[in-house]
Every structure is written in structure tokens, then in C-alpha cells.
Amino acid sequence: MSAEVKVLSASTRTNLEALKHHMKKLGFKYFKENAGWIDFGTRLCEKYSGIHIDPSNHVSVQLSRKCIFSMIDELDSYDKLPEAKQAILDFYEAEGIKE
Template sequence: MSTEVKVLSTSTRTNLEALKHHMKKLGFKYYETRNGWVTFGTQLMLGEKRVSPSNCISIMIRFMDLHVDVDDFSLICKLPEVKQAILDFYEAEGISDED
């Protein structure tokens, strides 16, 4: 577990665990929390001398921001469910798009 996760509040850690569980059911693995970003992906790939997740979805846990890089059609079809899981996380955290 990274240092970032250790300093999160208990409620945020609980909400993050719920998001991880939901994303796992949708076929995404949790990879890391770094600089306030949580990253999910389907597999690791090597590129430009670094290892990074492919079919990647990253969310900012402090405010509403999202990055999606998905090129697998079976995963693209799941994006509405992914969006809802992320919105549920933000709602549980009390974060709105107006923040």
C-alpha cells in the first residue's frame, strides 16, 4: 500500500475499496495511487522504458477529474457502468462537478 493511501481518511479508504471492488467486477485491476490519482487497467505494458497499465482509467480522488484510455470494445461497452461507479465514489466523498 502506498504512502498516499495511508494518509487518506478512513471514509475515503472505505469508499476507495468499494470502487476497487466494483472496478474489479468490470474487469479492471487496481494499480496504484499516486499524487492523488487512482489508476485502474486491464494489463501492464512496457513502453518507452516504463511499465504502465493499458486500457487505463484514472480518477482524481480529491476532486472530480477523469482520464480514460480504452481501446478494447468489450471494455468500451462497460464505460457507462464505470462512469456510474466513479460517480458513486465522488458522491460518497461529497465531491461534485461544481467543486
């Protein structure tokens, strides 16, 4: 049995590192890449299956097409969502993703 792993190009990896850096400046300290998505979170929580990004304080970004999901309960983080959205849109523009 083989597991297929999608390797990101060097330019995508660079653009993603720039996005991670910007999101960290906005207070999203944690991130996780999984199945073509990257989740940014402000804090961690413990579940039965281990420690995860708090589901009520995160922004999820689809890496191959424009798709953003957020759930923010913290007012400080909520106020930063317009700047986070712009950083994500800048990532998509750098990747050449229009749809």
C-alpha cells in the same frame, strides 16, 4: 529532506476499496495510486522504466475533485465505461465531492 505524504481518511479508504472492487468486477484488474490519482487498467505493459498499466486501456480518477480521464482501445472495456463512470460518480458522492 522530508517527503510529504497525504494519508487518506478511513472513510475515503473504505470508499476507495469499494470503487476498486466494483472496477475489478468490470474487468479493470490493475490499479495504482499516485499523486492524488488512481489509475485502473485492464492489462499491464512493460516499458524501459518497468511494468506499468497499459496507457491505452485505463481510467484515471482524481481523488479530491471530480476529474475522470479514460483511454480505452478494447471494445469489451469500452462497453463497460458507462457503468465504470457511474461507480466513479458514486465514489464522489460518498466522498461529498460535488465539483
